[in-house]
Amino acid sequence: MPNLSFVSPTRNSPWGTYLSQIDAVEPYLGNLARWVETLRRPKRALIVDIPIELDNGTIAHYEGYRVQHSLTRGPGKGGVRYHPDVTLEEVMALSAWMTIKNAAVNLPYGGAKGGIRLDPKTLSMKELEKVTRRYTSEIGIIIGPQQDIPAPDVNTNGQIMAWMMDTYSMNTGATSTGVVTGKPIALGGSLGRVQATGRGVFVIGREAMRRLNIEMDGARIAVQGFGNVGSIAAKLFAAAGAKIVAVQDHTGTILNERGFDMQNLLDHVAKTGGVGGFAGGDRIANDDFWKVKSDVLIPAALEGQISKERAEGLQTRLVLEGANGPTTPDGDAVLADRGIVVVPDVIANSGGVTVSYFEWVQDFSSFFWTEDEINVRLDKIITGAFKHIWETSEQHRISLRTAAFVVACTRVLEAREERGLYP
Numbered sequence: 001m002p003n004l005s006f007v008s009p010t011r012n013s014p015w016g017t018y019l020s021q022i023d024a025v026e027p028y029l030g031n032l033a034r035w036v037e038t039l040r041r042p043k044r045a046l047i048v049d050i051p052i053e054l055d056n057g058t059i060a061h062y063e064g065y066r067v068q069h070s071l072t073r074g075p076g077k078g079g080v081r082y083h084p085d086v087t088l089e090e091v092m093a094l095s096a097w098m099t100i101k102n103a104a105v106n107l108p109y110g111g112a113k114g115g116i117r118l119d120p121k122t123l124s125m126k127e128l129e130k131v132t133r134r135y136t137s138e139i140g141i142i143i144g145p146q147q148d149i150p151a152p153d154v155n156t157n158g159q160i161m162a163w164m165m166d167t168y169s170m171n172t173g174a175t176s177t178g179v180v181t182g183k184p185i186a187l188g189g190s191l192g193r194v195q196a197t198g199r200g201v202f203v204i205g206r207e208a209m210r211r212l213n214i215e216m217d218g219a220r221i222a223v224q225g226f227g228n229v230g231s232i233a234a235k236l237f238a239a240a241g242a243k244i245v246a247v248q249d250h251t252g253t254i255l256n257e258r259g260f261d262m263q264n265l266l267d268h269v270a271k272t273g274g275v276g277g278f279a280g281g282d283r284i285a286n287d288d289f290w291k292v293k294s295d296v297l298i299p300a301a302l303e304g305q306i307s308k309e310r311a312e313g314l315q316t317r318l319v320l321e322g323a324n325g326p327t328t329p330d331g332d333a334v335l336a337d338r339g340i341v342v343v344p345d346v347i348a349n350s351g352g353v354t355v356s357y358f359e360w361v362q363d364f365s366s367f368f369w370t371e372d373e374i375n376v377r378l379d380k381i382i383t384g385a386f387k388h389i390w391e392t393s394e395q396h397r398i399s400l401r402t403a404a405f406v407v408a409c410t411r412v413l414e415a416r417e418e419r420g421l422y423p
C-alpha cells in the first residue's frame with residue numbers, strides 16, 4: 001500500500017483499516033473527492049523522547065507521540081494512550097478517526113491523538129508523574145487550548161490530565177484549564193465526563209436497537225473491555241433492563257447466562273483490577289467470548305479485535321463499537337455479508353469527546369453546568385448525529401460506517417476547500 005514513507009501499514013492494521021475506510025467513502029464525495037488525499041496524510045506528527053530517572057536510580061527512555069491528523073475544522077482534539085503496543089502508525093489512525101468522529105458529530109475540532117509506548121502497570125505513581133510531565137513538556141510546542149486539546153484514553157485518567165494541565169500551565173506561566181479535558185472536577189473538569197463515553201455507547205445502542213426492533217428488556221449483551229467505556233456502558237444497559245451475559249478484559253472472560261449482578265462485578269473489578277476471578281459467573285476460554293450468543297456485542301478494548309475469523313463465528317445481531325477501530329476491514333466485510341449491523345466507533349463512542357467539548361466550553365466561560373444539563377445536551381447532539389448518519393446510510397444504501405464517513409468527510413473537505421491552500 002503506497003501512501004507515506006514512515007509507516008508500513010497492512011490491510012488490517014490500524015492505518016491500513018483507516019485508509020480502506022477512506023477508499024470506501026471516496027465515490028460518495030462528488031467534487032470534493034479532489035481533496036480526499038488530504039485525509040490520507042496526517043497534518044503533523046511529533047515523535048518525542050521521554051527520559052526519566054526511575055525509582056531505582058536508572059535512566060529509562062520512553063517513546064511518545066502526538067499526531068494532529070487535521071486542524072481544518074478547529075483545534076486538534078483527542079486522547080492520550082499509555083500502552084506497551086503504542087506505535088506511530090496506531091496513533092496516526094487514532095488521530096484520523098478523531099477527525100472523522102469530531103466532524104460526524106459536528107464538533108468544532110480537527111482530530112489528534114497521542115500516546116506513550118509503555119506499560120503503566122510497571123511504573124510507580126512517581127514515575128508515572130515524571131513520564132507524564134516530561135511528555136507534556138515535549139509536546140507542549142504543539143498543544144494548547146486553541147491548538148490541540150488532549151484527553152484520557154486507554155490507561156490514562158483524570159490524574160494524568162491534572163499533571164498535564166499543571167505542567168502546561170507552569171511552562172506557559174498561566175493557569176490553563178482548557179488545555180486538556182477529562183480533568184478532575186476541582187481543576188475545571190466537567191460533571192459527566194468520566195461516564196460520557198459509556199453513556200454515549202448506551203444512548204446510541206438504544207437508538208440502534210429501537211430501529212432494529214431489538215427489545216431492551218432482557219436483551220443479551222456481551223462486552224469486551226471492562227475499563228472506563230465498557231464498564232459504564234454495561235452498567236447503563238443493565239440498569240435499562242438488558243442482561244450482561246459475557247465480559248472479557250485482559251484478566252480473562254466470564255459468562256453468566258442469567259446476566260451478571262452488576263454491582264458485585266463492578267466491586268470485584270474495583271478491588272482486583274479485572275473481571276478474571278469473578279465468582280458470579282463461569283470462567284471460559286478467551287476465544288469462546290466471540291461465540292457467545294448475544295443481541296448486542298460491544299467491543300470496548302483495543303483495535304483489530306473483530307477479524308475475519310471471529311466475524312465468521314459471531315452470534316449477535318448488532319455490533320456497537322465502543323473501542324476505536326475494533327473491526328478490521330476483512331471482519332467488516334464478513335459482518336456485512338452476514339447481515340450483522342455495525343454501529344461504527346466514530347458515532348458509537350462519540351459521547352466522550354462530546355462532553356470533552358462541553359468541558360472546554362465551560363472552562364472558557366468559567367461557568368459550569370449541572371450533570372442533568374450535560375446529559376440532556378449529550379443525548380440531543382449524539383442522537384441527532386446518529387439519525388443523520390442512519391438516513392445517509394439508507395439514502396445511499398451503504399453501511400453505517402461509510403455513511404458516517406460521508407457525513408464527516410464532506411464537512412472536513414468543504415472546510416478544506418473554503419480555507420484554500422495558499423499562505
Ligand SMILES: NC(=O)C1=CN([C@@H]2O[C@H](COP(=O)(O)OP(=O)(O)OC[C@H]3O[C@@H](n4cnc5c(N)ncnc54)[C@H](O)[C@@H]3O)[C@@H](O)[C@H]2O)C=CC1
Pocket residue numbers: 152153154155156197224225226227228229230248249250251274300301302303322323324349350352353
Ligand atoms: N476513555 C474515553 O473517553 C474513550 C475511549 N475510547 C476507546 O475505548 C476503548 C477503551 O478505552 P477505555 O475504556 O478508556 O480504556 P481503559 O484503559 O479504561 O480500559 C481498557 C479495557 O480494555 C481491556 N483490555 C486491554 N487489553 C485487552 C485484551 N487484549 N483483551 C481484552 N480486553 C483487553 C482492559 O482490561 C480494560 O478493561 C479504546 O479503544 C479507546 O480508544 C473511545 C472514546 C473515548
Ligand SMILES: O=C(O)CCC(=O)C(=O)O
Pocket residue numbers: 077078079080101149150151152153181182324349350352353354356
Ligand atoms: O475526549 C476527547 O477529547 C477524546 C476522546 C478520545 O480519545 C476518543 O474519542 O477516542
